[in-house]
Amino acid sequence: MIGIIKYAMLIVLILLPAQSFALIYDYNVSGQFYVNNVLETVSGTMSISDNFLAFSQGGTPGLSYRFDVAGFNMDVQGNAGSFLYSGNGGNCGSLVYLSATSNPLYPIAYERMWGINNGTASWSNAFSSFMFYNNDMTSYMPTGSDTFGTLAPIISLASPAYATQFGGNFQNGGTIWLTQVDPVPEPATCILLGAGLLGAGLLRKKVKI
Numbered sequence: 001m002i003g004i005i006k007y008a009m010l011i012v013l014i015l016l017p018a019q020s021f022a023l024i025y026d027y028n029v030s031g032q033f034y035v036n037n038v039l040e041t042v043s044g045t046m047s048i049s050d051n052f053l054a055f056s057q058g059g060t061p062g063l064s065y066r067f068d069v070a071g072f073n074m075d076v077q078g079n080a081g082s083f084l085y086s087g088n089g090g091n092c093g094s095l096v097y098l099s100a101t102s103n104p105l106y107p108i109a110y111e112r113m114w115g116i117n118n119g120t121a122s123w124s125n126a127f128s129s130f131m132f133y134n135n136d137m138t139s140y141m142p143t144g145s146d147t148f149g150t151l152a153p154i155i156s157l158a159s160p161a162y163a164t165q166f167g168g169n170f171q172n173g174g175t176i177w178l179t180q181v182d183p184v185p186e187p188a189t190c191i192l193l194g195a196g197l198l199g200a201g202l203l204r205k206k207v208k209i
Contacts (some may be wrong), residue, residue, distance in 0.1 A: 006146055023050045024070050025151055031176030033159030035166050040081070042176055044074030048095065052142060052149030065143065067151060069116055076165075083165060086198035087118030095155070097143055114157055121164045129158035151179040
């Protein structure tokens with residue numbers, strides 16, 4: 001059995017350059033925001049991939065990056081409205097860093113924006129609207145030289161400036177906090193490990209023959 005595991009790890013290491021270990025990080029959600037001076041509270045979970053993906057913005061590639069939201073399940077309670085809000089798979093949303101100063105062809109007024117969408121309703125905020133924090137609450141940006149592509153253990157989202165559940169634009173106020181819990185492998189990572197185990201098994205069988 002130990003031999004099989006060793007062979008599996010060897011095969012995984014060989015395949016690793018073609019498929020890095022991407023993780024989905026689960027976050028607990030807790031926070032509040034205001035709708036026309038009425039407080040709404042938010043609780044639940046959100047999952048975010050640690051892949052920091054470059055994409056084209058305004059026709060100029062490589063200047064914008066995003067972490068994709070893999071899923072969310074949140075409960076909103078308050079006098080302005082109460083609802084369960086969830087989405088999984090596909091394009092659930094993103095935390096996006098836009099390099100505003102490096103792209104003269106596409107001037108924008110913000111560098112950080114977030115948005116989530118379950119296919120029928122969406123929340124978003126596009127004005128320097130999230131911050132990353134270490135566990136000691138020191139802040140950083142995911143484009144820093146020593147933090148590039150690092151998904152934060154604590155994320156603050158400025159409350160949505162637009163939400164279709166509440167009829168579009170409304171008063172912006174409050175903060176929604178995301179606190180990271182244990183990461184789990186993405187399906188691609190599980191497939192990679194499975195391929196390693198299968199390859200090790202076949203190799204061991206061939207050696208015996």
